Each structure stands twice: as structure tokens, then as C-alpha cells.
Amino acid sequence: MLIRPGLRRIVAPLGERFVAMYLLEGSERALLFDTGITASVEETLLPHLAEIGFDLARLHWVISSHCDFDHTGGNAAIVAAAPHVELLAGELDVPLTEDLEVLIEQRYGEFRHSDGFDDPPETTAYIREAAAVAPVTRALRGGEEFDLGDRVIRVLHTPGHSDGHLALWDERNAALIIGDATLGTTVPTASGDPAFPPTYRDTDPYLATIELFRGYDAELLLTAHYPVYEDAEVGRFLDASAEYIATIDAAITDALEPEGMTTLELIHRVAARLGPWGPAAAEYLIFPMTGNLERMTARGTVCVGTRDGLRTWARA
Structure with a gap:
């Protein structure tokens, strides 16, 4: 779906949910933000690009918003289709972006020994089956700019959900493209029903990221798993994300x-x-x-x- 000139949202199935990838196309070059899982690239992205007549030679950069498998799992597939692309990720997420086993052990298995919580075996098996990652060409810290020819896209470091999480600011389109940097009060299914809680991890960086987003005059807030938020909806989603932190604090205080x-x-x-x-x-x-x-x-x-x-x- 073409949202604004040179800004396209491509939505692929992800079980009962969906994952949105974003193609930012300029007069000379293009950038892809996130690749979903292998099937997202092979069954949704590449057919869509062929349908609109997009030349893969124009795709210069592929940026992973963060290390989770449903954002990096199509990286190997896009590199296979366009070997010339530069694959980029947040510096603090690079080890987990390049290696599924590191991701499974360090991120998804973080609470296994300390708290007795882990993904079910079938979930881990699905991750290994559905995702294929690739080596990162260059690490990003935030502040980098990518010249598409007719406009420049700025990279933002937006930690909280993951240490190296990245977002993009497309000033010409007044669009913040944020991946999973802000997660509202529930992650939804494709039909809008609640799927599971917002899985931010580090609270103060997450709040700082929300405040960073408030500082932009964004008309569009574009996420990976939520609807498109426009105009006043942008502020409402950010407010709900921040307020949910206080809701958790109050529940903990009352229950401990x-x-x-x-x-x-x-x-x-x-x-x-x-x-x-x-x-x-x-x-x-x-x-x-x-x-x-x-x-x-x-x-x-x-x-x-x-x-x-x-x-x-x-x-x-």
C-alpha cells in the first residue's frame, strides 16, 4: 500500500498476526525497513515489488529495526534476491541479528534460569524454521542519514524493546517508522484482538524513546504490528504506551x-x-x-x- 509519495507499507501474514515492512523509495535509491520472516520476503514482498515494477537494483539498503526473528528472519531471503544490498542493524543488536541461536539463548531464553520462564519448544522450533538471518554489513548507532535522491531519511536510536532498536524519520512525509519501539497496551492479532502484552524490556529507555517520538511533528506513526496511526492518533498511541507503564507499576505495588x-x-x-x-x-x-x-x-x-x-x- 502506497501511504505517501515514496513510502510504501507492505503487510505480510505472521500466524494470527501480521508484520509490516516499509519501502522508502526516492528518485535515485531505495531503502527497506525490516524483512519479516523468510515467507514475508518470498511470498509477499518480492511478488509485490514485481507487481509494481520495482527494480531491485534500486534497493541500496535494508535496515533491521531490531533483532527479533519476525523483523530479521527474511534477511537471508532478501540478500539472496538482491546480493548487492547493504544490510544494517543497530550496533547493540548486531550479535542477535546475525545469529538465531544467540537470539534464542540471550533474548528469548533470558528468564529461563532466573525465573523459570521460557518459550514453549514448539515456538523455538517455529523460529528456527521460519527465519533465516544474514551477516550485518554495517552497524548503526542513530543519527545516520540515507540520501534517497529527493529526500534524506534519518536513523533514530530508540531503545527499550531492545538495546539497539532503530526507527526512521521521513521528514518530507512527516512519518515516524518505529517497528516495535512503542507497543501500546497490547500487541494485536490481524483482526485487532489482544494477542499478548507489550514486550518492552527496559523501562526508562522505553519512556525516553516515547518522549523522543513526541518531539517530532509526526503526522504518521508506522509500526510493525499495529494499524497506521495518523494525526491525533499518533499522540494517543504514545500516551497509551506511557500510561501502561504506570498501570504496571501500580499493579506491582498493590500485589507485592x-x-x-x-x-x-x-x-x-x-x-x-x-x-x-x-x-x-x-x-x-x-x-x-x-x-x-x-x-x-x-x-x-x-x-x-x-x-x-x-x-x-x-x-x-
Whole structure:
């Protein structure tokens, strides 16, 4: 779908959800933001580009917003189709962008030993089957600019969901293209139903990213898994994302006990207050709740302990 001149949103299926890729095309060069999974490139992106008569020789850069498999899993497929492209990613995400096993171990398996939480085996098997990554040509830190010929696209470093998360500012189109940098109050299915919680990980950087976005006079906010937000909807989505952090803080404060609770015990106690997901999906609250708990610990309002080898949290 052509959203604005030289700015195209290409939506591919992702199970019960979808993933949006963005083609930014100028008078001389083009840039692709995210590649979804292998099927996103082979079954959606490349056929769409052929249909609109896009010459792959014009594609100079492919930027991964962040390291998650549904944003990098088509990287090998796009490199196979256009070997000349420069594959780029956020510097702090490069090791996880280039290697699925590192991603699975360090990001998706972060809570395996400390909290007793991990992806189900079938989810890990799906990741390995659906995604094929490729070596990153160059790491980005934010501040870089890409000249498409008739306009310049600026890279923003937008951590919180991941350390090296990137977004793009297309000034001519007044568009922020943000991947998963801001996640509202729930990640939706393709039909708009709640799928699972917003999985930001580091709370203060996430809030700083939201404030960074507020500083742009954006008419469009373009995400990977949500509808297109325009005009006043941009501010409402950013507000809801920030307010949800306070909602989690309040739920934690009300539920914590002096003797300490494991992260999953805490999640099970507050999940119904935080969203309408089923029990398995609700356990992915471990990402944002850990971020909030770590921040509360740093502020001295929460204490960390252990019980039977698992991390516990208690009121200070």
C-alpha cells in the first residue's frame, strides 16, 4: 500500500498476526525497513515489488529495526534476491541479528534460569524454521542519514524493546517508522484482538524513546504490528504506551508482599488487571514487569531475593 509519495507499507501474514515492512523509495535509491520472516520476503514482498515494477537494483539498503526473528528472519531471503544490498542493524543488536541461536539463548531464553520462564519448544522450533538471518554489513548507532535522491531519511536510536532498536524519520512525509519501539497496551492479532502484552524490556529507555517520538511533528506513526496511526492518533498511541507503564507499576505495588514472590507468581496475581490475555500469553508480561521491577529496585522500593533457585521480589 502506497501511504505517501515514496513510502510504501507492505503487510505480510505472521500466524494470527501480521508484520509490516516499509519501502522508502526516492528518485535515485531505495531503502527497506525490516524483512519479516523468510515467507514475508518470498511470498509477499518480492511478488509485490514485481507487481509494481520495482527494480531491485534500486534497493541500496535494508535496515533491521531490531533483532527479533519476525523483523530479521527474511534477511537471508532478501540478500539472496538482491546480493548487492547493504544490510544494517543497530550496533547493540548486531550479535542477535546475525545469529538465531544467540537470539534464542540471550533474548528469548533470558528468564529461563532466573525465573523459570521460557518459550514453549514448539515456538523455538517455529523460529528456527521460519527465519533465516544474514551477516550485518554495517552497524548503526542513530543519527545516520540515507540520501534517497529527493529526500534524506534519518536513523533514530530508540531503545527499550531492545538495546539497539532503530526507527526512521521521513521528514518530507512527516512519518515516524518505529517497528516495535512503542507497543501500546497490547500487541494485536490481524483482526485487532489482544494477542499478548507489550514486550518492552527496559523501562526508562522505553519512556525516553516515547518522549523522543513526541518531539517530532509526526503526522504518521508506522509500526510493525499495529494499524497506521495518523494525526491525533499518533499522540494517543504514545500516551497509551506511557500510561501502561504506570498501570504496571501500580499493579506491582498493590500485589507485592514483604516475604517475596517469584516473577511468575506476581504475574499470575496481576495479569487479569493488566490485560485480557489467556494464561500462556499473559506470562509474556515477564518482559515489561521485569523492567519495571528492576527500576523499582534501583529506586529502593523493591528488594530482590531467591527462593528454590528462582528470583523473588518483595516490598522494601
